[in-house]
Amino acid sequence: MNADVITTASEAADLPRRSRSRFRPSPWHLVLIPITFVLLVPLLWMLATSLETEAETHRFPPVLVPRSLQWHNYADAWRAAPFGSFLLNSLIVSVLTVISTLVLCSLAGYAFARVRFAGRGLLFIVLMASLMVPFQVTMIPEFLIVKWLGLHVWTQLGIDHLGALIVPNLVTAFGIFFLRQFFLTIPIELEEAARIDGTSRLGVLIKIVLPLSLPALATLAVLTFLDSWNSFLWPLIVVNSEPHMTLPLGLTTFQGSHNTQWSLLMAANVVSLLPMLVVFFAAQRYFVRSVAGTGLKG
C-alpha cells in the first residue's frame, strides 16, 4: 500500500521531465527519416563533388568521399567567373524585392482585410484567380511590358538591366493574400481602441497591426527571398549580358556545351546556397509557426 503510493508519486514527479524531452518516437519517424535522407543526399553529394578533383567527378560509380579535400576549387570557381558581381546582383535584386513586397503587400493586404471599398470582393477574387495562372503563361506579355518600360520610361527598367528583374516582382498576389489572412486574425477591437486613441488608419497599420504581424512578415520575407534568389527562368529571358546576371544565371556559365567543370560548378552552387540557408534558419522559428498556423503552403 505504502509502496504503491511512493511509486505513483515518483511517476508524477517524472511526468513534467518526460514531456519536456525533445525526442519522443512516433510512427511518423518511419516516414520522416527516410524523406529527410532523400532530401539530404543531393546536398551532401553536391558538397562532396565541390571538394573533389576534376578526375574524381567523372568516375563511375560516383565518388562520394573525395580522397583529399580540394578546397582550392572554391577559389578557382570564384576566379573562373565574375562571381562577386553575380552575388552582388542577386543580393540587390532579392533585398529590394523583399523590402518592396513587405511594404506593398502590407498596404494592399490591410486594405483587403479592413478597409471597406466598392468592388473589394470582386477585386479579391480577381487577385486570387491570378494566383492560379502559371508564370509560363504570363512571361511573354511581361517581357513585352518590361521592354516597353525600358524603351519609354527608364532604360534601367528595361531588357538586360537589373530593374527588369525587380519591377515585375515588387508586389505579389500571394503576399497580399497571405498578409490579409493574417491581419484578419488580429482582434478588430485593438484597431478600434487605437482609432479612439487618435491614431489614423495608416497609423493603426504601422503601430498596431504590423508589430503584431511579425511572424507573418518574417515568413513572407523568407518565402520572397528564396523565390527571388532561386529565380532562373525570368532572368534567363530578360538578362543576357554577364554584368547583369544573377547567381543562378551566372552558374550556367560553368556548364559549357562540350565539357562542364563539375567540381567548380558545385563549389559555386554551395556558395550560392549559403545565404538562403542563413535566411531560412534565422527565420525558421517564425516560419514554421505561421505556416502551420494559417494552413498555407510552405
Place this chain on the structure above:
Amino acid sequence: MAEVQFRQVTKRYPGGVTALRSFDLHVGDGEFLILVGPSGCGKTTALRLLAGLDKPTDGELRIGDEVVNNHRPGDRDIAMVFQNYALYPHMTVYKNLAYGLRQRKTPRAEVDRRVRAMSRSLGLDDMLRRRPAQLSGGQRQRVAMGRALVREPRVFLLDEPLSNLDAKLRAQVRGEIKRLHQRLGVTSIYVTHDQVEAMTLGERICVIDNGIIQQIGTPQEVYDSPANTFVAGFLGSPAMNLLPTRVSGGEAMLDGRAVAAAPPDLTEVIVGIRPEALHITGDRSDGIAMAVDYHEPLGSHVLVYGKVDGSEVVVDADLAERPKPGTVLTLAAKPSAVYLFDARTGAALPRTGP
C-alpha cells in the same frame, strides 16, 4: 466633460437589420447612465455610434454643443473600455496607458506624470513594465480603465467591462467603478445586459429592447413603476410575475378573485406582482392558490416556484419550512403592489385606487 445627446438616431446595417430606431437620449454633464437590455437590443450599437466606430444612418449625435456625426473617433475626445479590454499586446502596461496621450502629442514629462498618477490610483504601480499577457483578468481590466481615464476624456464609454470577470471580482470592480466616477465626475455611458449592474451602478438607467428605448429613469423609478411588461420582466431578480387574466366586472381576476380594478374597456389584462411582494398566508379563504413545483433555497430566504391559473409564479418567501412539490399554498399581496398591463400592447395601465 460634456453632455451627450442622441437625436432621432437610426442605425440600419447593410443587410436590413435595424439596430436602433429613432433613438432619443440625453445624458447630463457628469451623469452615469446605464444602457441595459438583452443581447442584440442595440445598446452596443448606440455606444459604437457615439464613439464613431459606426456611422448613424439617420439622426444627430451631439457631444457638448458640437454635432459629432462626421468627427473621426480620435477627434471626439471620448474614451472607451472594451468588453475584451483590447489592450495592445505588444506594449507594456506603461505604453498602453501612455499611448493615447502620446498620439495627442502630449509632452513626454506630462505623459509620464499622468501615467504614474493613474497607475498609482489604480494600484498598477508594480506592473508598468509587464505586458498584458502577464496580467490577471482583474489587472487587465484595471489597465483598460486606466488607459481610458488617463486621457481625461469628455465622455467615458464602457462596453460590458465586467463580463469577463468572475463573480467575486465583478462585485469588487463594480464598487471601484462607482468610486472612480464619484471622484472624477466624467460623463459616463455604461452598456450591460446584467440587470444587477444596471440597478447598482446607474444614476439613471435606459432600458432598450429591439432598438427602441422602453424606459428611462432612476433605478428606483424603473423598478417601482415599469413602463411596460418588457421592463417589468427584465429588471429585478427574480423578475416580476406576469399573469395574463380576464377582466370581469371591472376587476382583474386571479384564481377567481378580484385582485385589482381594471379599466372598463379592456377584457384582458396582464397582472404583474413582484416575487418579493407576494407573501404566504395561512388563511385559505383569503388568497390565491398556488400549486408548488419546486423551490430554490438561498440561505436567507427561499424562492418557491409554482403555478397560478396555469401561469408560472415565483414567490420570494421567508419560510422556515420547505414546501413539498404538489403542496398548495395561499398567496396574498398588498393591492399597492399589484401592477396592471394592457394585454395587447404590454403598456402599463394607470394605477387606480389606494
